[in-house]
Amino acid sequence: MSGAILTIDELTGLVEEIMLKGGLSPLHAAALTRVIVAGERDACKSHGVYRVEGCLRTIKAGKVVPDAVPELSSDDSAIVRVAAGGGFSNAAFEAGAPVLAEKARKFGLAALVINDCTHFAALWPEIELLTEHGLAAMAMCPSYASVAPSGGSAALLGTNPFAFGWPRRDKNPYVFDFATSVAARGEIELYRRAGKQLPDGWAIDRDGHPTTDPEAALDGAMLPFGAHKGSAISTMIELLAAVMIGDLTSPEALEALGTTALAPAHGELILAFDPTRFSQGRAGDPLARAEMLFEAMTGQGARLPSQRRFAARQKALAEGIRLTSEEMALLERLRGK
Ligand code: NDP
Ligand code: PYC
Numbered sequence: 001m002s003g004a005i006l007t008i009d010e011l012t013g014l015v016e017e018i019m020l021k022g023g024l025s026p027l028h029a030a031a032l033t034r035v036i037v038a039g040e041r042d043a044c045k046s047h048g049v050y051r052v053e054g055c056l057r058t059i060k061a062g063k064v065v066p067d068a069v070p071e072l073s074s075d076d077s078a079i080v081r082v083a084a085g086g087g088f089s090n091a092a093f094e095a096g097a098p099v100l101a102e103k104a105r106k107f108g109l110a111a112l113v114i115n116d117c118t119h120f121a122a123l124w125p126e127i128e129l130l131t132e133h134g135l136a137a138m139a140m141c142p143s144y145a146s147v148a149p150s151g152g153s154a155a156l157l158g159t160n161p162f163a164f165g166w167p168r169r170d171k172n173p174y175v176f177d178f179a180t181s182v183a184a185r186g187e188i189e190l191y192r193r194a195g196k197q198l199p200d201g202w203a204i205d206r207d208g209h210p211t212t213d214p215e216a217a218l219d220g221a222m223l224p225f226g227a228h229k230g231s232a233i234s235t236m237i238e239l240l241a242a243v244m245i246g247d248l249t250s251p252e253a254l255e256a257l258g259t260t261a262l263a264p265a266h267g268e269l270i271l272a273f274d275p276t277r278f279s280q281g282r283a284g285d286p287l288a289r290a291e292m293l294f295e296a297m298t299g300q301g302a303r304l305p306s307q308r309r310f311a312a313r314q315k316a317l318a319e320g321i322r323l324t325s326e327e328m329a330l331l332e333r334l335r336g337k
Contacts (some may be wrong), residue, residue: 043312046186084117153208158250
């Protein structure tokens with residue numbers, strides 16, 4: 001079968017059909033489809049259509065509740081909580097985000113705690129939903145033990161993604177979103193599928209020796225980005241988005257799941273800030289001052305994070321989403337099941 005160009009609606013229809021057939025409730029099928037299609041639209045392949053099969057495997061293994069109903073609880077504090085009930089995180093986030101935004105406006109800053117969710121997704125769709133409300137935001141979660149701490153020799157930390165967004169007037173927001181490992185585990189899997197060697201410095205094998213073989217890396221451990229610095233940020237995520245919110249750390253999540261072939265279950269922490277509420281008029285409008293900083297950066301030839309993603313989005317909106325023949329075959333196979 002040859003590759004294909006699909007409209008966003010066509011890809012949405014196809015992925016959603018597969019998700020429903022795989023047993024997800026309409027709520028979850030729609031929420032998962034949105035992030036997977038957004039990943040392909042924005043050329044973020046490590047969290048695009050290749051993730052569909054992993055989601056189905058996780059459902060089939062009984063490791064996620066496919067029809068869980070997220071339960072929101074909110075008191076008069078700045079913290080809103082969603083109990084995901086063992087379901088995927090995406091619908092839980094969508095349930096909590098409007099209240100998080102409302103509380104951030106009211107208090108200046110607020111937190112959304114999601115507990116007991118299965119998480120496989122990129123974080124930038126969540127961040128963008130909050131920057132659309134004019135808020136700055138941070139999101140973070142553990143994953144499962146697959147990264148050695150700096151100076152260590154075996155998997156302990158997760159690939160622990162960390163994302164941040166800052167709203168901009170009449171422009172795409174400033175957003176970064178990255179694994180705190182050198183690369184997302186999904187990236188290693190894509191190297192394995194392509195039969196390519198990893199760059200140096202990404203991983204160690206099960207004996208703690210450096211490796212460029214993706215199989216040995218998946219069997220061993222990935223390395224944190226920036227040595228001790230990435231290792232410390234990853235540890236912070238274990239503390240804030242696992243220990244502090246009463247949910248599983250990455251080693252605990254791996255122990256509960258028993259494998260890295262399925263999507264892990266744990267919690268997530270999202271923080272939102274009203275950027276106009278902190279300076280009390282000192283030094284001028286924060287959003288305008290941020291623009292000066294961005295202009296100084298791009299003026300030197302640096303690019304802003306997400307610039308590549310937004311360019312890919314524009315192209316996909318105009319021309320459709322190009323999938324390889326292997327990706328089309330995967331989706332057709334999953335649809336036929
Ligand atoms: P990348 O290294 O691909 O990108 C990280 C960020 O850096 C992006 O915002 C990217 O913007 C930006 N960036 C890249 N190159 C430059 C540059 N030259 N100048 C300025 N900015 C740049 O991300 P990762 O592979 O680390 O992570 C990919 C995804 O995996 C993330 O979305 C993350 O949430 C997800 N993930 C999810 C996990 C989970 O447990 N749910 C675990 C780990 C990762 P741009 O996109 O425009 O290139
Ligand atoms: O790409 O590292 C990753 C990942 C782990 C869980 C979901 N994505």
